[in-house]
Amino acid sequence: MNKRLLLLAIFGLFISFPSFSQIESAPDRNEGDGQYGRLILRGVILIDGTGAPPVGPVDIVVEKNRIAQIQVVGYPGMPINENRRPKAGPDDKVYELEGHYLLPGFIDSHGHIGGSGQGTPAEYVFKLWMAHGITTIRDPSAGNGLDWVLDQKKRSAANEITAPRILAYTSFGQGAKAPITTAEQAKAWVNENAKKGADGIKFFGANPVVMEAAISENKRIGLRSAMHHQQLDVARWNVLNSARAGLTSMEHWYGLPEALFENRTIQDFRLDYNYQNEQHRFAEAGKLWKQAAQPGSEHWNKVINELLELDFTLDPTFNIYEANRDMMRARTAEWHEVYTLPSLWRFYAPSRQSHGSYWFDWTTEEEVQWKENYQLWMTFVNEYKNKGGRVTTGSDSGFIYQLYGFAYIRELELLREAGFHPLEVLRSATLYGAELLGMEKEIGSVEVGKLADFVILEENPLLNLKVLYGTGAIRINDNNEPFRVGGVKYTVKDGIVYDAKKLLEDVKVIVDEQKKSEGFTIKQPGLDW
Numbered sequence: 001m002n003k004r005l006l007l008l009a010i011f012g013l014f015i016s017f018p019s020f021s022q023i024e025s026a027p028d029r030n031e032g033d034g035q036y037g038r039l040i041l042r043g044v045i046l047i048d049g050t051g052a053p054p055v056g057p058v059d060i061v062v063e064k065n066r067i068a069q070i071q072v073v074g075y076p077g078m079p080i081n082e083n084r085r086p087k088a089g090p091d092d093k094v095y096e097l098e099g100h101y102l103l104p105g106f107i108d109s110h111g112h113i114g115g116s117g118q119g120t121p122a123e124y125v126f127k128l129w130m131a132h133g134i135t136t137i138r139d140p141s142a143g144n145g146l147d148w149v150l151d152q153k154k155r156s157a158a159n160e161i162t163a164p165r166i167l168a169y170t171s172f173g174q175g176a177k178a179p180i181t182t183a184e185q186a187k188a189w190v191n192e193n194a195k196k197g198a199d200g201i202k203f204f205g206a207n208p209v210v211m212e213a214a215i216s217e218n219k220r221i222g223l224r225s226a227m228h229h230q231q232l233d234v235a236r237w238n239v240l241n242s243a244r245a246g247l248t249s250m251e252h253w254y255g256l257p258e259a260l261f262e263n264r265t266i267q268d269f270r271l272d273y274n275y276q277n278e279q280h281r282f283a284e285a286g287k288l289w290k291q292a293a294q295p296g297s298e299h300w301n302k303v304i305n306e307l308l309e310l311d312f313t314l315d316p317t318f319n320i321y322e323a324n325r326d327m328m329r330a331r332t333a334e335w336h337e338v339y340t341l342p343s344l345w346r347f348y349a350p351s352r353q354s355h356g357s358y359w360f361d362w363t364t365e366e367e368v369q370w371k372e373n374y375q376l377w378m379t380f381v382n383e384y385k386n387k388g389g390r391v392t393t394g395s396d397s398g399f400i401y402q403l404y405g406f407a408y409i410r411e412l413e414l415l416r417e418a419g420f421h422p423l424e425v426l427r428s429a430t431l432y433g434a435e436l437l438g439m440e441k442e443i444g445s446v447e448v449g450k451l452a453d454f455v456i457l458e459e460n461p462l463l464n465l466k467v468l469y470g471t472g473a474i475r476i477n478d479n480n481e482p483f484r485v486g487g488v489k490y491t492v493k494d495g496i497v498y499d500a501k502k503l504l505e506d507v508k509v510i511v512d513e514q515k516k517s518e519g520f521t522i523k524q525p526g527l528d529w
Contacts, residue, residue: 022144023114024121025152026161031503035064035159035495036093040086043098044456046070049430049445051423054462057098061086062452065495070448095490095497101460103426104446105135105453105493107433108164108408109315110226110251110394113152115143117354118398119343122152124510125404126163128339131470131503132405133455135493136433136443137164138394140202140226140251141171150197159494162503167199167437169226172206172214180206183213190217199437200224200248205233212245219246224438226315229255231285232275235266240306249313249436251394252320253377254285260292262299267291278358286324286369289376295383304384313390313436316381318374318414319407320356320396325370327362330401331524335471339504340403341511342520348401350525356399359525378418385420385428392436393429409468422462454492459485470504 038061045056057080061069074080080098088094108129114120129137142149146168153166170193173180180186186206193201200223203215218225227242228251239255250256258267268291273280293299323330336345351357385391393415395408402410415425434444442451459467466473467486474482488500514520523529 022148023116023119024123025148026122026126026155026163029160029162031162031506032159032493032496032498034093034497036062038063038068038089038092039452039495039497040088040092040094041102041454041456042085042094042096043073043080044100044102045460046446047101047103047423047426047462048447049104049427050447051427051431053423054101054460058102059085060102060446060454062492062495065452067446067448067450067452070446097456100456100458100489102446103133103455103461104430104444105455105491106133106408106429107393107437107444108134108137108395109249109392109433109436110140110317110396111137111164111404112141112143112396112398113137113139113149113166114398114404118347119341120398120404121510122161122163124341124507125398126161127503127507128403128405128470129164129408130162130491130493130498131488131500131507132408132468133488133491133500134405134408135164135453135455135491136167136437136439138167138169138199138226138437140169140228142168142174142198143171146170146174146196146198159496162498164493168197169200169202169224170196170198172201172203180210180214183209186210186214187217190214190223191221194218194221194223198223200226202251203227203242203247204230205237207233208237208241211237211241215242215245215247219248224248224436226251227255228252229258231267231281234258239312240303243307243310243312247312249315249392251315251396252317253289256303256380257288257292259303260300262293262297264291278352278355279360279362282321282324282358283362283366283369286366286373289373292376295376295379300380304380304387304389307384308387308389311390313392313432314381314384315392315394315436316377317394317396317411318378318418319411320400320402321370321374322402322410322414323400324362325367325374327359327367333401333403333406335403335406335469336401337522339406339470339507339511340522342514342518342522344398344403345522348399378414382419385424390432390435391415391420391428392433393425406469406471409465412465412468416465422465425465426461452492452495454490455488456490456492457486457488470500 041060043057046058059071073084114125149168155161156163238258240259350359397404397407431444434440472484472486491498
């Protein structure tokens, strides 16, 4: 499949899919220590993901890949009472981590594994994720083909590759031999998709009869679903329609303002609008929230309350649209120089063809509109959370200057901007993500009996989420010189301990090799500097 067709498939613009051109699969695992018969992590300050405040020092015992014991062993500023500590046997592995912070492994609820258009080998994507503490991802669309994703999922589950655990959500209609136009065809495809081993479905839009049949049948057979409510279908099927049919989560925000319309039924499109012109698509989207009901209005509250009653999940992916409100910030992020592949940089560049490369003439006016758009969007998401709604953390990386791993941390910062307490941010990144996937009994919080998925770092992320970036955060020393702190130190997935900084070094080597082979240096579009 060529670059353009792959993107059309991912973004739901046709139903019958040709064969996939897959990215390079991940190599056999050469990283990580363990699993151990017994692993003891000593002296950490625990943020358990449930919303509870930090507690420490704590010793955590892992037996193979399960948390066996969590023991508080003292008080801050006081010597640890050795008599309270779990005893280490001669064959036990012990990490002395006094003063380190330990969190549950992060869950990226919207993690595409790259594509041939981006030129991103799976090893590159997986290591960027793991270097940022991401131990589980939901792949919405299975853009490299379901069989390919299921192979990587199986190998990750067996820890044969260095990768997060993977859940494969197939694009609705993927693999169909003909367009799906009836309820019977929709139900048949949904059941066949389950038999093939998919974990769920990602929808984009179809006629209401097909949508109702497919979403409800998928829920009936016990699978979960996500949806990007594309503008081509949202006039007749918005978020409320999806939630009522049984959709698990909405992605981004399309379809939500439409459910909030009071004095219109269709977005106020410019009259020369063309969905295939992505400058039109994204510029007009920045005006949409101002066309919806006002915050706190009767209709606004009615929509929130109905979604709450349906136990609906919002997966906003704030970061993927951030270039719309500040293009230069996203384009010049400091990590691009070292960690962005040349092929990916070319994919981001202004183009009439590549999805999310719509910088034909992006103006101050459009950025201002998008800033206003964000204020209203964030107000809804924060209020939904405050009333008990589930909000998760998804990155949607590989598009619009957003880089795997780094963009996920930016998503945490944007949840904070929306009004979330840092503990609420981390809960969205962990426990709520696990609930979305139906895996809360296995992952999402640090509790006895759950899988040993951890993020370990030397800094307190509640004080500054920037310390979770692979590039860390800036401080000044006593000599008035800047230096960096932070970055994840260890990512533990399934009881295996990975050196997160070494994973980033591996990524740099992959990037350097591609740069060398091409004689490539990053240049800003249209500049010869």
